[in-house]
Amino acid sequence: xxxxxxxxxxxxxxxxxxxxxxxxxxxxxxxxxxxxxxxxxxxxxxxxxxxxxxxxxxxxxxxxxxxxxxxxxxxxxxxxxxxxxxxxxxxxxxxxxxxxxxxxxxxxxxxxxxxxxxxxxxxxxxxxxxxxxxxxxxxxxxxxxxxxxxxxxxxxxxxxxxxxxxxxxxxxxxxxxxxxxxxxxxxxxxxxxxxxxxxxxxxxx
Numbered sequence: 001x002x003x004x005x006x007x008x009x010x011x012x013x014x015x016x017x018x019x020x021x022x023x024x025x026x027x028x029x030x031x032x033x034x035x036x037x038x039x040x041x042x043x044x045x046x047x048x049x050x051x052x053x054x055x056x057x058x059x060x061x062x063x064x065x066x067x068x069x070x071x072x073x074x075x076x077x078x079x080x081x082x083x084x085x086x087x088x089x090x091x092x093x094x095x096x097x098x099x100x101x102x103x104x105x106x107x108x109x110x111x112x113x114x115x116x117x118x119x120x121x122x123x124x125x126x127x128x129x130x131x132x133x134x135x136x137x138x139x140x141x142x143x144x145x146x147x148x149x150x151x152x153x154x155x156x157x158x159x160x161x162x163x164x165x166x167x168x169x170x171x172x173x174x175x176x177x178x179x180x181x182x183x184x185x186x187x188x189x190x191x192x193x194x195x196x197x198x199x200x201x202x203x204x205x
Contacts, residue, residue, distance in 0.1 A: 001185075001186070001189055002189070002193060002198055004069045004070055004073070004198065005045060005046045005047065005069065005189065005192075006046060006047045006048070007069065007070070008046040008048065008051055008067045008068065008069050008075065009051075009067065009068055010051070010065070010066075010067060010068075011066040011067055011068040011074060012065075012066045013063045013064070013065050013066070014063055014064040014066070015062075015063050015064075015097070016097065017064075017097075017100055017101060017104065017105075020064060020066065020101075020105075021066055021068075021074065023105060023106050023107050024072070024106075024107055025071070025072030025073055025074070025107050026072060026073050026074075026107055026109045026195065026196045026197055027066075027073065027074035027075065027076050027105070027107050027108055027109065027196075028074075028075055028076065028108075028109060028110045028111070028112060028192055028195050028196060029075075029076040029078055029101070029102070029105075029108060029110075029111050029112065030042055030075065030076065030077055030078060030112045030114060031078040031081070031098065031111070031112070031113050031114065031128050032080060032081075032113060032114030032115065032142075032144075033080065033081055033114075033115070033116070033122055033124050033125065034080035034081065035080075035116070036080075036114045036115055036116045036144060037114060037116065037144035037145050037179060038052070038077065038080065038114040038144075039052035039053060039077065040052075040144070040179035040180075041112075041114055041142060041144055041177060041179055042067070042075060042077060043179065044179035044182060044185055045075075045185060045188060045189065045192070046067070046075075051067060052065070052067070052077050062079050062090075062094065063079065063097075064076055064077070064078060064079075064097065064101060065077040069196070073196045073197075073198070074107075076101075076108075078098055078101070079094040079097065079098065081094065081095075081098075081124050081127075081128070098131070099131055102131050102132065102134075102135040102137065103131075103134060103135050108135075108137060109138070109195040109196060109197075110137060110138045110139070110140065110191070110192070110195035110196075111132050111135070111137040111138065111139050111140070112139075112140045112141075112142055112188075113125060113128050113129065113132070113139065113140070113141050113142065114142045114144055115141060115142065115143055115144065115161075116143075116144060116145050117143035117144060117145055117146045117148070117149055117154060117157050117158075117176060117177075118145065118148060118149060118157075120141075120143055120157060120160075120161050121161060121164060129165070129168065133168070133169060136169075136170060137170070138170060138171040138172075138195060139168065139170065139171065139172045139173070140172075140173050140174075140175065140188070140191055141161060141165065141172070141173070141174045141175070142175055142177045142184070142188065143157060143158060143161065143174065143175065143176050143177060144177045144178065144179065145178060146176040146177055146178045146181075146183055146184070147178040147180055147181045147183065154176055155176075157176075158174060158175075158176050161174050162174045173191060175187050175188060
């Protein structure tokens with residue numbers, strides 16, 4: 001594991017693209033339906049407990065949250081989607097922010113869609129996949145909370161999702177993940193290393 005992940009720190013919160021850090025270097029964005037375990041996944045990948053805020057109130061992340069790994073590399077926490085208890089106006093704002101970010105951010109090197117392994121491929125997840133196709137981004141589908149399923153059931157869900165996205169264009173990877181059991185952390189780090197141009201670089205430089 002490259003120690004750069006352990007050094008992740010909050011960098012900025014942006015309610016619009018104009019408030020985002022300079023569009024240079026490399027960054028990987030994480031999106032997911034509220035309560036899918038997105039914040040827990042980011043924390044597990046960075047070996048920190050409170051980097052990305054975990055709330056019992058779904059939909060708390062309402063901005064683009066940037067975490068710096070070093071001066072050139074970032075992880076980005078996108079607003080949680082699919083949460084009903086916000087106004088249609090707010091939903092439209094979040095959608096516009098995410099679509100604009102995915103389509104216009106030049107430094108965006110990869111896109112992670114976080115889905116609860118027990119309930120993958122919701123209508124909202126499918127919408128994220130459509131936006132990703134328009135942006136032509138490498139994709140990782142992260143099936144979280146895999147520890148809440150038996151081994152056979154988890155494997156069946158993995159195979160089902162892989163079959164559904166088999167015709168998706170470009171680089172697409174599907175992984176089982178558990179923040180609690182640290183399942184899948186090494187596999188995700190390997191992919192992030194590629195996207196963030198960290199291959200062969202032990203200290204993020």
